[in-house]
Amino acid sequence: MNNKIKKYLKEAVILMFVLAIAMNIISYYKSLDLNKDKLDITSFTLLDKNTFIISKAKPLLLHFWATWCPICKLEGENIEKISKEYEVISIVVQSGSDEAIQNYMKEHNLSFKVVNDKDGIYSQKFNIKAFPTTFIYDKDKKLRFSEVGYTSTFGLYTRMLLIK
The missing domain is CATH 3.40.30.10 (Glutaredoxin)
Incomplete structure (x- = not known):
């Protein structure tokens, strides 16, 4: 059970990291026309x-x-x-x-x-x-x-x- 929790936590951290990068790319793209x-x-x-x-x-x-x-x-x-x-x-x-x-x-x-x-x-x-x-x-x-x-x-x- 402990390994499952570690696996899910690792996946959650990776997902948050990917989302943060994606949000910054989207923000940059939207700010080009300002x-x-x-x-x-x-x-x-x-x-x-x-x-x-x-x-x-x-x-x-x-x-x-x-x-x-x-x-x-x-x-x-x-x-x-x-x-x-x-x-x-x-x-x-x-x-x-x-x-x-x-x-x-x-x-x-x-x-x-x-x-x-x-x-x-x-x-x-x-x-x-x-x-x-x-x-x-x-x-x-x-x-x-x-x-x-x-x-x-x-x-x-x-x-x-x-x-x-």
């Missing part, structure tokens, strides 16, 4: 109607998501954690009214900065086709990283530290 230009936006109007001015001296994590996206729900806590230490702007797409989004944020204990992309202006500008999609810009607003799909808290912290 806007790779230098960030030319200097401010955003947030959900709470405040204006957020992008720092010229700090890296920026720009995160596109939707309230109806199950992967985005899983990733929300990761974005929340990283937003406590780094400059993060999240852009919520196809997710309803400001009030509906505020209710979603409250229900899921999220407090990061949110822009409601009601008209799809930002999602078109960045050529977003799937959610979640994350961009990381250096302090000069040059794109250093982009990913389509789930990103762990550890992965986000590591990428932010590498471009600092």
